[in-house]
Amino acid sequence: MTQQQKQQQKQTQALTRADSTVRAVNRLTTRWAALAAPGTGGTVFTAAGVWPLLALLADGAGGPARDELAQALGIPAEDAAGAARELLVALAGVRGLGTATGLWAAAGLPLAEGWSAKLPPGSRGTLTGDPDGDTRTLDGWASDRTGGLIERMPVTLRQDTRLVLASALALTLKWAEPFREFPGRPSEGPWAGRALRQLSRTTSSLDPVRVAEGAAGPVTALTVAGAGDTDLDVHLLLGAPAAPAADVLATGVAAACGALPSVAGPALPDGTPGPGLAIATVEAFGPQPRLSVSTVAFSLSAEHDLLEDAALFGLLTATDGARGHFPGISAEPLAIGSARQSAVARFHAAGFEAAAVTAIAARPGGAPRQPVHRARHAEVRLDRPFGFLAVHRTSGLVLAAGWVTDPDPAAQPGPGAPGLLPPPPFPGVRPPTPPSR
Secondary structure (H helix, E strand, O other): OOHHHHHHHHHHHHHHHOHHHHHHHHHHHHHHHHHHOOOOOOEEEOHHHHHHHHHHHHHHOOHHHHHHHHHHHOOOHHHHHHHHHHHHHHHOOOOOEEEEEEEEEEOOOOEOHHHHOOOOOOEEEEEOOOHHHHHHHHHHHHHHHOOOOOOOOOOOOOOOOOEEEEEEEEEEEEEOOOOEEEEEOOOOOOOOOOOEEEEEEEEOOOOOEEEEEEOOEEEEEEEEEEOOOOOEEEEEEEOOOOOOHHHHHHHHHHHHOOOOOEEEHHHOOOEEEEOOEEEEEEEEOOOOOEEEEEEEOEEEEEEEEHHHHOOOOOOOHHHOOOOOOOOOOEOOOEEEEEEEEEEEEEEOOOEEEEEEEEEEEEEEOOOOOOOOEEEEEEEEEOOOOEEEEEEEOOOOOEEEEEEEOOOOEOOOOOOOOOOOOOOOOOOOOOOOOOOOO
């Protein structure tokens, strides 16, 4: 085993050991889904980018704000900083994932040594009091840490901003088995008649498809595996047509981390055991099973104001500017002035990319014929709104989650150019470059 492989194994073991932290982050993902994905629009979000920041705040909080943060985190406040540091260090070793944390404090703001010593490795900087200049600095950090996927720090700086605590997460993976892309039009459902970038592939195992029974009925979960140079997979989730998005995502999260049992493809009965899933035993040229998948390419971007749901994130009391709430961070009274996340995700024929930047600011206060065999063939069709999760394969930690309602339209080839054009970039976002840590 090489030194790099040993280091990767060590990081994976660290995530597995932090099982209680993984469960806590996934619970926040589930609760957030209940608020972020109840409507008709698509979205993407990552609790894994928010949770460590809340944990670091909890370590320095006092009074009711400390209690609220601990409740949101799902762990005692005194354990929060250590758990956040362990989680971020472990994530830094996950192949295909880049993470970073940053802290910028106003010149003259006294930071408690005990709190700052517990911060994970990351950028440290000073807010000069010039909002325009400081904004350019923070925007550059966000763009660099996400490989250009997110160009702006989701925070509005003011002259009285005293502290900014931020996290960045960027993941990039190629599929172990890529899809074939073609322009097509679904014949039924909410996307019927639309020219979409459709994706299809056929593989020789039923293992990637599973069915779990959730609060709103069965959910079909399809694992799209990343290539061997990553530790990440993407789970596509389809519930019944009337199943709420939040329930479908909650079922997928629980199944991904083993909290909810699911039945794998080889053990599923013939028929339609799950939404969008059909299985049959048929005569074939070989005994091996076959799994055919039909889905769509998608690109999503979302902006989340965490203070709109301040109670969910334990920030309700902490926003009260009449008094300070973080005596463990600074002797100067501090209150939360803003907390936002920018997130993007893209699923296409070759792979998947996602990124999120979260910022919390504090203010004062074909083959020859063979003999016929019997073989099981399964088909999964995701041709109506569905959910997705980006998951660390070993620990079950959900790194990004979202809901797809508006797939990418089929691109039009230019004159004399066969095939499809590459997907358009996110609005206002540069094409991605490899993320740096």
